[in-house]
Amino acid sequence: MYRDQRITVISPCLNEEQGIEQVLRRMPGFVDQVIVVDNGSTDRTREVAESFGAEVIREDVRGYGRAYKRGFRHATGDIIITLDGDHSYPPDAISYLLEAFQHLEADFLNASRFPVLDRRAMSFKHKFGNLVLSICMSVLFFRWVRDSQSGMWVFRRSILADMKLVSDGMAFSEEIKIEALKNGVRFIEIPITYSSRLGEIKLNPWRDGIHNLLFLLRKRFD
Ligand SMILES: Nc1nc2c(ncn2[C@@H]2O[C@H](COP(=O)(O)OP(=O)(O)O)[C@@H](O)[C@H]2O)c(=O)[nH]1
């Protein structure tokens, strides 16, 4: 519990045995429920997560969005926090993000990875792609969002009821923000420190970048 609110943390994992261990090792004690969504890992992701007492839920169909939608169905907390299982997002930031979230009476907080302070954390190509996608999303949806592709969010579980989440892939990250930007939801963005991931990268920069751009256009004009 954090100030009378039940806290659920969700982490999607596809072969993240190394990263998830570090994430779970650093999980703050006030977190009530930790859900690891295993997307058909062939390594020891499940065993490692279970050894830390996480609830491991299996999603057989691959996809980042698919994994989150499955995880949301199992979440019982008042507030949901997400982060990758690769230890690139800082579990230590959870407490200060929650503090800001509650203090500012937000409904959705996006943790921005920019400016990236650790040079090894993100390549120039990634930074550039991110900036292009964030500008496109901001223009199309009339709200400046610096990190449209961030995978770390803090939000009230209740706002999920009004969201229409169709993406099963990497575009899920921008889609949940677009849905959160709808009327009446208080959206804030706060910087975190981003580090280089452990294990193998799952993102395919060109394929996922172009797909995410087309997804934005479809979401806006459909
Ligand atoms: N790409 C991808 N990532 C998945 C999938 N299922 C779970 N994930 C997890 O989603 C997170 C994001 O992937 P990652 O390679 O870190 O991409 P990036 O953070 O955008 O560079 C990681 O924790 C992955 O293990 C999947 O089917 N595809």
Ligand SMILES: [Mg+2]
């Ligand atoms: Mg990652």
